[in-house]
Amino acid sequence: MSDDTTLAAFDKAFELVTHVAELMQEALAQRGLTTPKAQVIFALHHEGPQVQRKLSEALRCTPRHVTALIDNLSEAGFVARGPHPTDRRATLVTLTQQGVEAAERMVREREKSAEELLGEVPEDQLKAFIAVADRFIGGQSDE
Amino acid sequence: MSDDTTLAAFDKAFELVTHVAELMQEALAQRGLTTPKAQVIFALHHEGPQVQRKLSEALRCTPRHVTALIDNLSEAGFVARGPHPTDRRATLVTLTQQGVEAAERMVREREKSAEELLGEVPEDQLKAFIAVADRFIGGQSDE
DNA sequence: AGAACATCGTGAAGTCACTACACAATGTAT
DNA sequence: ATACATTGTGTAGTGACTTCACGATGTTCT
Structure with a gap:
């Protein structure tokens, strides 16, 4: 079926997690x-x-x-x-x-x-x- | 008014980040x-x-x-x-x-x-x- | 009332992830 | 041969977070 897309979406979620976590920490760090x-x-x-x-x-x-x-x-x-x-x-x-x-x-x-x-x-x-x-x-x- | 949906999606991303990060850490911790x-x-x-x-x-x-x-x-x-x-x-x-x-x-x-x-x-x-x-x-x- | 117990915040001490700095051993360029 | 760059690691320190013990207060029970 759409297994490839399923996996891609799953992986994308992890990528998102990494990225957003980083963004958030940077933004917060700027304000101490x-x-x-x-x-x-x-x-x-x-x-x-x-x-x-x-x-x-x-x-x-x-x-x-x-x-x-x-x-x-x-x-x-x-x-x-x-x-x-x-x-x-x-x-x-x-x-x-x-x-x-x-x-x-x-x-x-x-x-x-x-x-x-x-x-x-x-x-x-x-x-x-x-x-x-x-x-x-x-x-x-x-x- | 897609503004509401925009904000909802934005917030959902953060919720996702929190949740997935937790899941991942738990899963890994189980394997030491x-x-x-x-x-x-x-x-x-x-x-x-x-x-x-x-x-x-x-x-x-x-x-x-x-x-x-x-x-x-x-x-x-x-x-x-x-x-x-x-x-x-x-x-x-x-x-x-x-x-x-x-x-x-x-x-x-x-x-x-x-x-x-x-x-x-x-x-x-x-x-x-x-x-x-x-x-x-x-x-x-x-x- | 007083004794027994639970709860709130904090000091002391320790763990864990991670960093900066210094250094010996080795590689590279001149 | 001299000078410099790079690899990995010891020493020491920070920061987030925990457990344990304790004094002060609140609650309950007789």
């Missing part, structure tokens, strides 16, 4: 960020201030590492620690003004990049892309 | 490998025995790191160091039997996974996927 740090900023941006424990779940890393991440981000001025209103063990992490601006800038750049890269692509192609991507994301057994 | 180690094995598999310097270019990492990688892979039995026929400074890295088997197994699994995941997808959708992926990748692919 790494992927997990950006994840923190995004999490705070659209979930609001959060406790570190919650962030560690969102990033799927240890609470200890979140401490380090927040140390780093707060030193760089993106976030700030504050007291939790009811639980005095917890600290509430909030985006600073600079953090909010960074988040918004990244959102705008996402839109700009999407338009630049895919603006001319016909809609049905995009939908096919999404459909195939969902195949990857959907069914899978790691065994 | 990491991404760069697997790259070494593949490079040797379809380029034949190579000098470390060459591998460092293929992996775009420092020669020093290749040394560490090969130390590791050779300890695990996947590759072996041998003398270079003409240049006595260089060592020639070769796949062991176990290394060859690992490479072949991974190739087979790639085919199996491709079939499982994308086997039922119509060819024109796959082609659209590839076309869109190429938009991301742009004008350049190394290798």
Whole structure:
């Protein structure tokens, strides 16, 4: 059947992964960020201030590492620690003004990049892309 | 309003990247490998025995790191160091039997996974996927 | 109330992937 | 023969991330 195309599409997905991962890291590095740090900023941006424990779940890393991440981000001025209103063990992490601006800038750049890269692509192609991507994301057994 | 679809496709690409990267790492970890180690094995598999310097270019990492990688892979039995026929400074890295088997197994699994995941997808959708992926990748692919 | 236990964040220490620098051995050019 | 380039590796360091132990606080149970 279309085995060749199937394989080509499969390989292309890996190529895409490599390439996009690289692009993303470069873009973030330019702003002094790494992927997990950006994840923190995004999490705070659209979930609001959060406790570190919650962030560690969102990033799927240890609470200890979140401490380090927040140390780093707060030193760089993106976030700030504050007291939790009811639980005095917890600290509430909030985006600073600079953090909010960074988040918004990244959102705008996402839109700009999407338009630049895919603006001319016909809609049905995009939908096919999404459909195939969902195949990857959907069914899978790691065994 | 293909803008929405454009953004959706863009975001989907990132989702795909995250997901596939994870899948790949899990699959490799099961065999005691990491991404760069697997790259070494593949490079040797379809380029034949190579000098470390060459591998460092293929992996775009420092020669020093290749040394560490090969130390590791050779300890695990996947590759072996041998003398270079003409240049006595260089060592020639070769796949062991176990290394060859690992490479072949991974190739087979790639085919199996491709079939499982994308086997039922119509060819024109796959082609659209590839076309869109190429938009991301742009004008350049190394290798 | 007090004892027992769970939870939040962090210090200390370690692993792992990776880098920069220095260097000995070898190859190449003049 | 001298000078320089190149191959691989030791030493040392960074950065992301983990496990373990602990003090401070919150919760529950009698």
